[in-house]
Amino acid sequence: MLLPFFTALREARVPVSLKEWLHLMQAMDAGVADGKVEDFYHLSRAVLVKDEKHYDRFDQVFGKVFKGVETVGAGEAITADVPADWLKLLNEKYLTDEEKAQIEALGGFDKLMETLKQRLEEQTERHEGGNRWIGTGGTSPFGHGGYNPEGVRIGGEGRQGRAVKVWEKREYKNLDDTVELGTRNIKVALRRLRRFAREGAPDELDMDATIDGTARQGWLDIHMRPERRNTIKVLLFLDVGGSMDAHVKLCEELFSAAKTEFRNLEFFYFHNCLYEGVWKDNRRRQSEQTATWDLLNKYPGDWRAVFVGDATMSPYEVTVPGGSVEHWNEEAGAVWLKRAREQWEKSVWLNPVPERFWGYTPSVGLIREVMEERMFPLTLDGLERAMRTLAR
Numbered sequence: 001m002l003l004p005f006f007t008a009l010r011e012a013r014v015p016v017s018l019k020e021w022l023h024l025m026q027a028m029d030a031g032v033a034d035g036k037v038e039d040f041y042h043l044s045r046a047v048l049v050k051d052e053k054h055y056d057r058f059d060q061v062f063g064k065v066f067k068g069v070e071t072v073g074a075g076e077a078i079t080a081d082v083p084a085d086w087l088k089l090l091n092e093k094y095l096t097d098e099e100k101a102q103i104e105a106l107g108g109f110d111k112l113m114e115t116l117k118q119r120l121e122e123q124t125e126r127h128e129g130g131n132r133w134i135g136t137g138g139t140s141p142f143g144h145g146g147y148n149p150e151g152v153r154i155g156g157e158g159r160q161g162r163a164v165k166v167w168e169k170r171e172y173k174n175l176d177d178t179v180e181l182g183t184r185n186i187k188v189a190l191r192r193l194r195r196f197a198r199e200g201a202p203d204e205l206d207m208d209a210t211i212d213g214t215a216r217q218g219w220l221d222i223h224m225r226p227e228r229r230n231t232i233k234v235l236l237f238l239d240v241g242g243s244m245d246a247h248v249k250l251c252e253e254l255f256s257a258a259k260t261e262f263r264n265l266e267f268f269y270f271h272n273c274l275y276e277g278v279w280k281d282n283r284r285r286q287s288e289q290t291a292t293w294d295l296l297n298k299y300p301g302d303w304r305a306v307f308v309g310d311a312t313m314s315p316y317e318v319t320v321p322g323g324s325v326e327h328w329n330e331e332a333g334a335v336w337l338k339r340a341r342e343q344w345e346k347s348v349w350l351n352p353v354p355e356r357f358w359g360y361t362p363s364v365g366l367i368r369e370v371m372e373e374r375m376f377p378l379t380l381d382g383l384e385r386a387m388r389t390l391a392r
Contacts, residue, residue, distance in 0.1 A: 012057045015054070241271050250352050296343045309350075311366075312363060
């Protein structure tokens, strides 16, 4: 049951390595999970899942593999139905050359399966411990709760089905990297864009320097230092109105998270495409605009520029003068976007429309071309990729 769990996790794109799997087996041998499936759930998730964005997929796999099971590693029944084909597939897909060599120490998978069949025929009773018979807690290559680097785990399902199915609650389902964002996981993704420095007044206790100074001087020698802050500077351009009305909630969450994560943040609004003017207050978008030229001159190239919009518009709004639906623009939107790209080399475009639909809208392709393919979907995975691009 447990080896199919391993392969199911890999097939679901949860990055589980064999080394982590062996660590889980060692924890099982030590009795950390105590045989209860809910304890095994928490243990296996802690050992195998390295990033919280994989929690939801892990829960789905766990619920499918362990449906109706009450105990793990302590079942009474011994099951001989262990398909050799998925064991060989495991060898080909997941094991390193060194790990394959360890398997070959027993004579390869064919020999492993042959030995398993032989021992099943020879064994007539349950066995615990030891290094030969199929059972629990031993070092035989076959059984439950033991450890052998060449082993095959064998076990049966629980009979009562009364386990507390905490994994079916799927409390982390909005952390999957393929779903749209919420405020808390937006913050997680934005934290990838960080550059720390100590600036400002020295109002934080420097514990290491205080201990060192006190030891050297022989009296209490207090040292202070400035707080460690994120020094990344971000310009956030938000498309508003029209087709973006459907994405207001998501953009509000992104804006809220960005204000929390970035101390140096400036934001401006635009409609559909960047033109000669942007604004801070949508109620006064016609009367109180800021010239885009002023932004290009005020904010140097070390700022990161993030454009947020669905890029859904008439192609003329991007390619020709006068294409804007709100005013007569002397220069095409693509001209202003190219100037922004030249000024802020580290810039990206975040699109709230699912990536699979981008090819149906010509203007999306035009914006992607101007942005040099630096357009990313507003999912956790897309936002993380965008932040890595800006951090380079």
